[in-house]
Amino acid sequence: MRAVPFGKEGLEKKDDDLKPAKKSSIRSQWTVATTAPKRKLFRRLALLFALGAFVYLFISNLPTDVPIRDRRRPVYRPELDPDRARAPGAPGPMPKLKPDPNAPPPAPPPPPDAASSLAAYSGPLRFPKLVGSLEAISSTGGASPVNKNVLFAAASLKSAALLLPLACDMGNELRNYVHFALFGGSEITLDDLRSINGLSASCQVIFHDFATTSTTERLRQSSTNGLHHIHNYMHPQALVVDTSELEEDFFLAGIRKQAPVSGIPMIEIAEDTRSRLAWITKLDSSSLAVWNKIxxxxxxxxxxxxxxxxxxxxxxxxxxxxxxxxxxxxxxxxxxxxxxxxxxxxxxxxxxxxRSPSQPxxxxxxxxxxxxxxxxxxxxxxxxxxxxxxxxxxxxxxxxxxxxxxxxxxxxxxxxxxxxxxxxxxxxxxxxxxxxxxxxxxxxxxxxxxxxxxxxxxxxxxxxxxxxxxxxxxxxxxxxxxxxxxxxxxxxxxxxxxxxxxxxxxxxxxxxxxxxxxxxxxxxxxxxxxxxxxxxxxxxxxxxxxxxxxxxxxxxxxxxxxxxxxxxxxxxxxxxxxxxxxxxxxxxxxxxxxxxxxxxxxxxxxxxxxxxxxxxxxxxxxxxxxxxxxxxxxxxxxxxxxxxxxxxxxxxxxxxxxxxxx
Missing domain, CATH: 3.90.550.10 (Spore Coat Polysaccharide Biosynthesis Protein SpsA; Chain A)
Known part of the structure; x- marks a missing residue:
């Protein structure tokens, strides 16, 4: 049976409606034709309303403390100093760090109620100060597995004081892009770190802050995760660390676990060998990349x-x-x-x-x-x-x-x-x-x-x-x-x-x-x-x-x-x-x-x-x-x-x- 239209034209009186003989028959047909569509429409509207209510309740109850996971490649906008002289074979001017203004703000760490809460924190690992520095290194070629990036890293401030002079000397040679990453739970700012160690503005080193808040075990995990992030963004050709007693055990444990996985050669410096190994600052990233191979x-x-x-x-x-x-x-x-x-x-x-008995x-x-x-x-x-x-x-x-x-x-x-x-x-x-x-x-x-x-x-x-x-x-x-x-x-x-x-x-x-x-x-x-x-x-x-x-x-x-x-x-x-x-x-x-x-x-x-x-x-x-x-x-x-x-x-x-x- 053809459906009766719902427009004006379909509701107008017809001449046949005035005929008594056919009135009841036509009335029954009208009732059947209009009742079924109205019931279907009602069910659809009810289902749509219920679905809308469910979506509203789901969105309104989403957690707000989980940071957005950005799967994009980093977008960098470095400013270069045109007056910086280049040495023959130098990798190019050192980029000035300028975070992407369009980057989403990093999630803040949980507010500390007391100093003990910082050490006891065991929630998701966060690197709130890292986004800006990693987004400012596009000109260093970090997306390529082969580049001129060399990384110095430390968790202990004493180890940082040992490595920073070497990092500055290497950076000033203009043969590599030299990076320094500070891990661990220290609350010192990078500006204070530079000031304490007497680093001038001429020190050609790019700094990255991996400081996080966590328990000791999770600080070790943060070193592992942090190096993984660095490898994805920077692909350092070599990693220079202090392996003496000055450095934190959790940091060395995490770095030693992740470095072989990421394929990053580790160059180990100690307090008593720093002066004898000062010549590494004269080498480029290609040489340092085979440090452990020869x-x-x-x-x-x-x-x-x-x-x-x-x-x-x-x-x-x-x-x-x-x-x-x-x-x-x-x-x-x-x-x-x-x-x-x-x-x-x-x-x-x-x-x-x-040689000890355990050594071959x-x-x-x-x-x-x-x-x-x-x-x-x-x-x-x-x-x-x-x-x-x-x-x-x-x-x-x-x-x-x-x-x-x-x-x-x-x-x-x-x-x-x-x-x-x-x-x-x-x-x-x-x-x-x-x-x-x-x-x-x-x-x-x-x-x-x-x-x-x-x-x-x-x-x-x-x-x-x-x-x-x-x-x-x-x-x-x-x-x-x-x-x-x-x-x-x-x-x-x-x-x-x-x-x-x-x-x-x-x-x-x-x-x-x-x-x-x-x-x-x-x-x-x-x-x-x-x-x-x-x-x-x-x-x-x-x-x-x-x-x-x-x-x-x-x-x-x-x-x-x-x-x-x-x-x-x-x-x-x-x-x-x-x-x-x-x-x-x-x-x-x-x-x-x-x-x-x-x-x-x-x-x-x-x-x-x-x-x-x-x-x-x-x-x-x-x-x-x-x-x-x-x-x-x-x-x-x-x-x-x-x-x-x-x-x-x-x-x-x-x-x-x-x-x-x-």
Whole structure:
């Protein structure tokens, strides 16, 4: 049945309504048609009213003390100082902190009725002062996993006083965006913290207040949660904390729990190591990001009857300061005949120094079986088989001769230079790591030939008339490697290993060897493997970094009176007594001996020498390396013609040796 309309037109009288015969019939139809829709409408209105009442009651009873959870990415509006001078390679002007005016206000902490209520509070963790500072760091690139952000953090005010000078020094270098976060339950304001620690307005540090109110256990949790928030907003490349007794236990527990989860390297500073670790302020975020990734092994090959020199070296190692990282693994290669003094000393020798029973032993002693003297080839093989990098990029080895004595600061220098020249942003951009064969701790007195004295080059821009005093002394790059005290990078060690492997293979297959292969440029006063290291440097255009004279005095001394000829050349040099190159280790600090107040020079500011001591340029070094490589391929590698792809340097050295792969 069609519904009757409700408009005027549908309610008007029709002529048929006046007919008596049909009146009752039409009346009943009208009643049925209008009653059903009215009942449906009433039910709908009742349901709508009930739903509206429920929504009203629900909204009116919502809790008002829960902060709104903002899932947006932070919107930053930093103001930059256009007058701030930028240093070369600096990350850019330091942003002035200005909170976003449109940001929602943070929820206030619960009003304290008394001091005891603050310590007993166990409600939701709040960081009421954090919103503004985190919303003011957009120009630091915190949204990217790789950036220039470095974070210093503390909960104790004493720890803050320890770290803040380092943070300011790093910030003033303008290589990083430096942040300082204050955790814990302290009610001190950041302005008061700056004032108490004597920080001027020039201190280029961005401050973040993570102070919260809670119980001790929840303060630990706040450290964990706080670092999680920092990681999301800032992605710091490194975290610097004080791990001494000055710092709060709850803070260290929370940070140590969260840092590995967030993948943030922790650099641990203590009150007694702050001055010795001041050089970290000179590094950029790229270097600090691999702080815990790099490892160093120490390798010592002891010749026969060399107990005096070996014991002297091991004692200096035991007295060294390894606060810049984990103590290196130590491997000592012993000859067949080990004298009694060495045997007795090794019985009580502890490595790491002062090792507790719970610490792992990081000492490996290897005792050779054959009684016969080593040949040149055997000496090289035994040396290169003593170490293999677990990671070519991060594993390195420090080679020491027994006549070396190290200062207590040598490990700081090695880590400082390795981080700067292998991992910094400048090193990656300019490919310094591809050129650096090793880092020497000594300043040699002679050339590799053994007879000609080495005159260290002067600083660029100085002349010989200015003298060879400290004013003209400079670190320099030399194509000639060293064997007394040198750190080899893992990648270059693998290349040297491959070079010797291929050379020995050719030697076994060839009855006559060219003079290019057999001529020695390195004196027999040095071990046989050094000749191969020189071949590698000449073929690839590699160099070794040598320290300036003032720095060398703070690193190592070589005792000429303790010299023992390499075992493979011992009979030939039995009657030879080389002059002493010893000089006393200086009492100054390493930081003071570096140029420019602890600055490490870029490679392009250092003099560059060919293997024979001739001053050269990078372009000439590359040309000479290309000529040497061509001759090597022709005379030794058996190469007639190579495709361009075959000429590309490979770590396997197959670009120098044209034999077919097995």
């Amino acid at each position: 490892s160093v092994d120490i390798l010592i090959h002891a010749p026969p009857a060399a107990s005096g020199s070996l014991i002297h070296l091991l004692k200096s190692l035991s007295a060294a300061d390894f606060s810049a990282g984990s103590t290196p693994h130590l491997t000592i290669e012993l000859p067949h005949d080990v004298d009694r003094a060495t045997t007795e000393f090794l019985k009580t020798f502890q490595w790491p120094p002062g 032993r990081q000492l490996s002693l290897r005792h050779r079986i054959p009684r016969s003297r080593l040949t040149e080839d055997e000496g090289s093989v035994r040396f290169l088989e003593s170490f293999w990098p677990s990671s070519p990029k991060y594993s390195h080895v420090l080679v020491l001769s027994p006549q070396a004595e190290l200062s207590s600061q040598f490990f700081h220098y090695l880590k400082f230079t390795a981080l700067q020249y292998l991992y910094s942003g400048a090193a990656i951009t300019q490919e310094w790591d591809s050129r650096l064969l090793g880092i020497s701790l000594e300043l040699p007195s002679t050339h590799l030939g053994g007879s000609k004295a080495l005159t260290p080059p002067q600083k660029k821009g100085t002349t010989k008339s200015s003298g060879s005093g400290p004013g003209g002394s400079t670190p320099f790059l030399w194509e000639a490697p060293s064997s007394n005290a040198i750190l080899f990078s893992g990648q270059k060690w693998m290349e040297l290993h491959a070079l010797v492997t291929n050379l020995l293979d050719i030697q076994q297959k060839s009855q006559s060897l060219p003079s290019f292969f057999t001529d020695k440029l390195v004196s027999k006063r040095y071990p046989s493997w050094l000749e191969h290291a020189l071949k590698l440097s000449r073929a690839r255009g590699y160099w070794t970094l040598y320290p300036s004279a003032p720095t060398a005095k703070n690193l190592a001394t070589i005792h000429g009176e303790l010299y023992r000829a390499p075992e493979e050349y011992e009979r030939e040099l039995m009657k030879e007594s080389p002059g002493s190159t010893e000089f006393p280790v200086s009492g100054g600090t390493l930081f003071e001996s570096l140029p420019g107040g602890g600055r490490l020079l870029p490679f392009d500011e250092m003099p560059l020498l060919l293997w024979d001591g001739t001053a050269t340029t990078l372009l000439d070094l590359d040309d000479m390396a290309m000529d040497y490589t061509k001759e090597f391929r022709r005379a030794v590698g058996g190469c007639q013609s190579l495709a361009p792809d075959d000429l590309a340097p490979r770590s396997s050295m197959k670009d120098l040796f044209c034999m077919k792969e097995d």
